Amino acid sequence: xxxxxxxxxxxxxxxxxxxxxxxxxxxxxxxxxxxxxxxxxxxxxxxxxxxxxxxxxxxxxxxxxxxxxxxxxxxxxxxxxxxxxxxxxxxxxxxxxxxxxxxxxxxxxxxxxxxxxxxxxxxxxxxxxxxxxxxxxxxxxxxxxxxxxxxxxxxxxxxxxxxxxxxxxxxxxxxxxxxxxxxxxxxxxxxxxxxxxxxxxxxxxxxxxxxxxxxxxxxxxxxxxxxxxxxxxxxxxxxxxxxxxxxxxxxxxxxxxxxxxxxxxxxxxxxxxxxxxxxxxxxxxxxxxxxxxxxxxxxxxxxxxxxxxxxxxxxxxxxxxxxxxxxxxxxxxxxxxxxxxxxxxxxxxxxxxxxxxxxxxxx
Amino acid sequence: xxxxxxxxxxxxxxxxxxxxxxxxxxxxxxxxxxxxxxxxxxxxxxxxxxxxxxxxxxxxxxxxxxxxxxxxxxxxxxxxxxxxxxxxxxxxxxxxxxxxxxxxxxxxxxxxxxxxxxxxxxxxxxxxxxxxxxxxxxxxxxxxxxxxxxxxxxxxxxxxxxxxxxxxxxxxxxxxxxxxxxxxxxxxxxxxxxxxxxxxxxxxxxxxxxxxxxxxxxxxxxxxxxxxxxxxxxxxxxxxxxxxxxxxxxxxxxxxxxxxxxxxxxxxxxxxxxxxxxxxxxxxxxxxxxxxxxxxxxxxxxxxxxxxxxxxxxxxxxxxxxxxxxxxxxxxxxxxxxxxxxxxxxxxxxxxxxxxxx
Numbered sequence: 001x002x003x004x005x006x007x008x009x010x011x012x013x014x015x016x017x018x019x020x021x022x023x024x025x026x027x028x029x030x031x032x033x034x035x036x037x038x039x040x041x042x043x044x045x046x047x048x049x050x051x052x053x054x055x056x057x058x059x060x061x062x063x064x065x066x067x068x069x070x071x072x073x074x075x076x077x078x079x080x081x082x083x084x085x086x087x088x089x090x091x092x093x094x095x096x097x098x099x100x101x102x103x104x105x106x107x108x109x110x111x112x113x114x115x116x117x118x119x120x121x122x123x124x125x126x127x128x129x130x131x132x133x134x135x136x137x138x139x140x141x142x143x144x145x146x147x148x149x150x151x152x153x154x155x156x157x158x159x160x161x162x163x164x165x166x167x168x169x170x171x172x173x174x175x176x177x178x179x180x181x182x183x184x185x186x187x188x189x190x191x192x193x194x195x196x197x198x199x200x201x202x203x204x205x206x207x208x209x210x211x212x213x214x215x216x217x218x219x220x221x222x223x224x225x226x227x228x229x230x231x232x233x234x235x236x237x238x239x240x241x242x243x244x245x246x247x248x249x250x251x252x253x254x255x256x257x258x259x260x261x262x263x264x265x266x267x268x269x270x271x272x273x274x275x276x277x278x279x280x281x282x283x284x285x286x287x288x289x290x291x292x293x294x295x296x297x298x299x300x301x302x303x304x305x306x307x308x309x310x311x312x313x314x315x316x317x318x319x320x321x322x323x324x325x326x327x328x329x330x331x332x333x334x335x336x337x338x339x340x341x342x343x344x345x346x347x348x349x350x351x352x353x354x355x356x357x358x359x360x361x362x363x
Numbered sequence: 364x365x366x367x368x369x370x371x372x373x374x375x376x377x378x379x380x381x382x383x384x385x386x387x388x389x390x391x392x393x394x395x396x397x398x399x400x401x402x403x404x405x406x407x408x409x410x411x412x413x414x415x416x417x418x419x420x421x422x423x424x425x426x427x428x429x430x431x432x433x434x435x436x437x438x439x440x441x442x443x444x445x446x447x448x449x450x451x452x453x454x455x456x457x458x459x460x461x462x463x464x465x466x467x468x469x470x471x472x473x474x475x476x477x478x479x480x481x482x483x484x485x486x487x488x489x490x491x492x493x494x495x496x497x498x499x500x501x502x503x504x505x506x507x508x509x510x511x512x513x514x515x516x517x518x519x520x521x522x523x524x525x526x527x528x529x530x531x532x533x534x535x536x537x538x539x540x541x542x543x544x545x546x547x548x549x550x551x552x553x554x555x556x557x558x559x560x561x562x563x564x565x566x567x568x569x570x571x572x573x574x575x576x577x578x579x580x581x582x583x584x585x586x587x588x589x590x591x592x593x594x595x596x597x598x599x600x601x602x603x604x605x606x607x608x609x610x611x612x613x614x615x616x617x618x619x620x621x622x623x624x625x626x627x628x629x630x631x632x633x634x635x636x637x638x639x640x641x642x643x644x645x646x647x648x649x650x651x652x653x654x655x656x657x658x659x660x661x662x663x664x665x666x667x668x669x670x671x672x673x674x675x676x677x678x679x680x681x682x683x684x685x686x687x688x689x690x691x692x693x694x695x696x697x698x699x700x701x702x703x704x705x706x707x708x709x710x711x712x713x714x715x716x717x718x719x720x721x
Contacts, residue, residue, distance in 0.1 A: 026465040027422045030462070030463035030469055032626060033472050033473055033476055034462045034463045034472060036623060039622055039626070040476060040479045043483075043487070044618070044619070047623070053421055056421045057422050057424060059424075060422070060425060061424055067375075068424060070427070131382075133380065133435055133437070134382045297630070300630075301628070301631060301634075304628065304631050309631070310473070312627055312628065315628070343380060343382075344380030344381070
């Protein structure tokens with residue numbers, strides 16, 4: 001009775017299996033435009049349900065061994081989470097505006113609350129995701145999130161990016177080693193060497209960008225100095241090259257930092273996924289080409305902007321297809337055997353009904 | 364009614380919470396829907412249609428049928444499920460999926476989305492801003508103002524070096540125009556400060572605190588009336604609650620962009636935020652023009668030269684050589700344009716040809 005072309009269960013043998021992505025741009029376009037329309041009509045309330053439909057589409061088209069991943073969150077849960085975060089944000093900002101010496105309060109609260117929110121958001125994201133009727137779970141706590149995201153982020157900023165691979169390592173370990181599926185754990189331990197190899201290239205790209213900026217500043221040095229000395233002292237004909245250089249500089253920063261970041265992200269993905277094991281025996285793998293990934297991401301943005309957003313569905317499907325099709329799993333032993341024994345563990349079942357999404361954080 | 368054992372769809376059946384799967388068919392048996400294993404007879408699970416939970420259709424991803432015992436049947440055969448639901452009067456795939464299908468009618472939805480999106484931007488956000496401004500308790504702008512002046516005093520300003528007499532002269536003139544404001548002279552208080560790196564400037568805080576820097580007074584030379592004109596412009600900002608409006612507008616735009624962020628991707632979101640910043644500048648230009656007109660009205664009521672503030676722009680042009688035309692990167696409208704608008708409006712207000720600069 002199955003439709004022609006619908007994926008059939010793959011062979012039960014072990015070995016290497018790639019993930020496939022079966023989403024289609026034309027199909028997603030309809031889902032996307034209806035999401036946008038209903039979000040506008042309901043002044044944003046529908047955005048929670050829009051997210052559910054979007055994620056169901058992308059998860060449901062991510063297929064391994066002929067079976068797709070599933071997303072179970074309900075719109076209400078996401079709406080409640082968003083309202084709580086928004087409310088807290090408004091209250092904090094009003095307090096800060098009203099009581100001047102509390103100016104730093106939002107920052108402090110965010111620093112303290114963010115790790116907790118991130119951990120909670122990840123747990124939610126994992127628990128509303130299932131594969132073959134068994135849900136994932138995430139057991140990472142706020143402490144680990146603090147170390148991985150906030151401490152790691154600070155270190156990487158303070159050291160001008162030199163310690164970024166260390167931060168990436170912490171993040172991947174936090175995300176990977178705390179993930180559970182049917183009570184069995186994943187483990188991620190990316191080695192620093194390959195992370196640094198990937199980082200070096202991005203670092204060089206960023207340096208080139210900074211070099212271009214330095215040249216622009218040097219060329220306009222006299223004008224900038226005059227502007228700092230006596231604000232507003234420049235004649236309009238002097239201002240024009242300054243404005244043009246500022247715009248060029250802005251674009252250069254945007255582009256080089258973007259390219260460096262995308263290159264690095266693709267590299268880290270490969271290292272992290274390829275250093276991940278499930279239940280100590282099954283290996284995950286990612287072989288995304290950094291150049292191709294960067295090209296797809298950048299051309300996606302350009303095409304999206306030039307088509308007033310209408311090609312966004314095509315862009316999203318294109319990137320998802322590329323990344324998932326360069327991801328796979330090597331199963332050790334018989335797959336049928338493996339999946340006949342995995343049972344959902346108590347803690348993850350039904351717990352999502354008490355849970356809400358604290359923070360948008362991709363799973 | 365369909366005959367017994369009419370297969371609805373083929374797929375896989377899982378026991379509750381288990382990844383173990385059995386290849387099965389979904390069939391209707393004597394009013395019940397059951398999952399029957401391929402090549403078997405005994406149903407794995409079954410229940411009446413109203414007891415089942417059937418996931419809604421999204422694109423062509425697999426559908427889940429959840430039985431009361433927690434076991435599930437999963438199938439890629441969306442059409443089969445929809446046909447069955449439609450035949451049972453359960454609406455098939457549902458309204459949202461009908462809208463989402465890639466048909467010609469999507470063009471209507473695209474146009475609607477664009478039209479409504481611009482309508483929200485053009486009228487929806489401004490309307491919400493007005494509501495927020497009206498419902499803001501007066502304590503909020505007061506506290507906002509208090510904090511800002513304290514912070515500026517600590518960081519950039521130092522006490523004024525103007526003579527007592529010069530200050531009284533300006534303050535008396537200021538009292539005359541402040542009295543013309545609907546809120547009355549009591550709603551405003553004028554402060555003199557040495558501007559430090561800020562230089563010649565005057566500004567108003569939302570609570571009616573006005574600050575004028577020594578540098579601006581010096582730049583004006585003996586032309587007190589011109590300073591009063593500038594202060595009247597600042598009163599205009601307070602009366603029209605510009606800073607509060609700007610704050611709410613920025614918050615509203617950020618909120619809008621964040622809501623559709625998931626649907627446009629993070630890079631496009633960044634671009635939108637930057638674009639929003641440029642648009643905010645155009646709003647502040649409109650605010651400046653409004654405050655200029657308010658200055659003309661207040662000055663005329665108080666018996667001053669309504670176009671006094673125009674002399675200030677003449678001065679800026681001479682001193683700073685600002686002859687630039689309005690462009691998108693400037694907060695303030697191009698100075699020559701502003702002067703012309705003020706003179707025109709002054710003529711309208713007084714109903715006579717404007718006095719040419721003395």
